[in-house]
Amino acid sequence: MSTTISRPVACFVLALTLWYAAAVAAFAAPPAVHARAYILVNPATGEVLASRNPDMRLPMASTTKMMTALTVVTATSDDDTATVPAEAASPGESSAGLVAGERISIGDLLTGLMVGSGNDAAVTLADHVSGSQARFVALMNRRARTMGLRGTHFANPHGLDQAGHYSTVRDLVTLARAVMAVPRLSTLVGHRHATIPGPGGVGTRRLEGENDLLDIDPDADGVKTGHTNGAGYALAAHARRRGLGVELYAAVIGAPSRDVRAADMKRLLDWGFEHYGSAVVVDPRREYARVPVRDRDGVFVAVRPSGAAVRAPLRLGVPVVESLALPQMVDGDTAAGHRLGTLVVRQGRRTLATRPLVAATDVAGAGFFDRVTSSLEGLVP
Numbered sequence: 001m002s003t004t005i006s007r008p009v010a011c012f013v014l015a016l017t018l019w020y021a022a023a024v025a026a027f028a029a030p031p032a033v034h035a036r037a038y039i040l041v042n043p044a045t046g047e048v049l050a051s052r053n054p055d056m057r058l059p060m061a062s063t064t065k066m067m068t069a070l071t072v073v074t075a076t077s078d079d080d081t082a083t084v085p086a087e088a089a090s091p092g093e094s095s096a097g098l099v100a101g102e103r104i105s106i107g108d109l110l111t112g113l114m115v116g117s118g119n120d121a122a123v124t125l126a127d128h129v130s131g132s133q134a135r136f137v138a139l140m141n142r143r144a145r146t147m148g149l150r151g152t153h154f155a156n157p158h159g160l161d162q163a164g165h166y167s168t169v170r171d172l173v174t175l176a177r178a179v180m181a182v183p184r185l186s187t188l189v190g191h192r193h194a195t196i197p198g199p200g201g202v203g204t205r206r207l208e209g210e211n212d213l214l215d216i217d218p219d220a221d222g223v224k225t226g227h228t229n230g231a232g233y234a235l236a237a238h239a240r241r242r243g244l245g246v247e248l249y250a251a252v253i254g255a256p257s258r259d260v261r262a263a264d265m266k267r268l269l270d271w272g273f274e275h276y277g278s279a280v281v282v283d284p285r286r287e288y289a290r291v292p293v294r295d296r297d298g299v300f301v302a303v304r305p306s307g308a309a310v311r312a313p314l315r316l317g318v319p320v321v322e323s324l325a326l327p328q329m330v331d332g333d334t335a336a337g338h339r340l341g342t343l344v345v346r347q348g349r350r351t352l353a354t355r356p357l358v359a360a361t362d363v364a365g366a367g368f369f370d371r372v373t374s375s376l377e378g379l380v381p
Helices: 016-027 061-073 106-114 119-130 133-146 169-180 183-189 258-273 368-379
Strands: 002-009 037-042 047-052 081-083 103-105 193-197 204-208 220-228 232-241 246-255 276-282 289-292 300-305 310-315 320-327 339-347 350-359
Touching: 037 169, 037 258, 047 258, 061 106, 061 119, 061 133, 061 169, 061 183, 061 220, 061 232, 081 106, 081 119, 103 106, 106 119, 106 183, 106 193, 106 204, 119 133, 169 183, 169 220, 169 232, 169 246, 183 220, 220 258, 232 258, 246 258, 276 339, 276 350, 289 320, 300 339, 310 339, 310 350, 320 350
Parallel strands: none
Antiparallel strands: 002 320, 037 047, 037 246, 081 103, 193 204, 220 232, 232 246, 276 310, 289 300, 300 350, 320 339, 339 350
């Protein structure tokens, strides 16, 4: 028979100063964000750390191109080539400098789409995959439904303002996460500058993106900007603070300027990271419990987790709970390292670690005197 013990623990490896910082961060309001809508999300837990109007449907400008890229990569390889149609020049505004009639690889078009935010690249990709923008947009909307984007509808592949073309900052985070999960795309979106071959392979075209966050935040590595009169300045961002082992996603729509968009996003991400610390949550050197040995009165075996130490990011100020499943007694002649139970460490709904619990030392069996004494004790009323 075994028993399970759950106990909250103050994460013993964190310095008191870190917990003090946690308390301050927990009660500090988010920084001022001047966008019409914003959201900050921890993808590991699904927790929304801060938001304003997260489900308001708004024009989202070129953040649209995240879905354009996701739709393209499921139907093509980078080595495929496409012909730039004459209509590719018609959307205007942001351009990758494509020339009607030229042949260009899908890989270069994706670079033009995600780094240069080229509307001409969006139209070329849409026509190549589906034969028309209308049919491609139908694919985009079908994928949106599959992804559970309840506040999103597409009317074009490039993001220029159009009736029926809208999203929410919550949905933009979902799209950004999907982009970062595709190596073909995640390797692109961390760059502010790129080059693609010139028309006919002659020379090069230099592309310059507008994600200024990449210049001012060393933790940031994506994902997509946008700007139209209807949307204002938009950004879906991802940042990873490697020392903490924490990543965050954020999105804004309706920032008043390009500079404010980047500065507000950096402050928001920094504020989010302040809510976390890194700690050892499983320590194999620590004695987690002592279990009595059968028929050996007053003799216990120490229990420790097997394997290496486990370090994990923690939300500061939120209790950590250890659950130990162990037998009520251990039989004698148990060798050190023999598995006795299981340790599970959780914070909120998140499991931080699961490890076997083992005997820390050898345990000898009961001798004749121990067995006699145990039997006599059992006869005493």
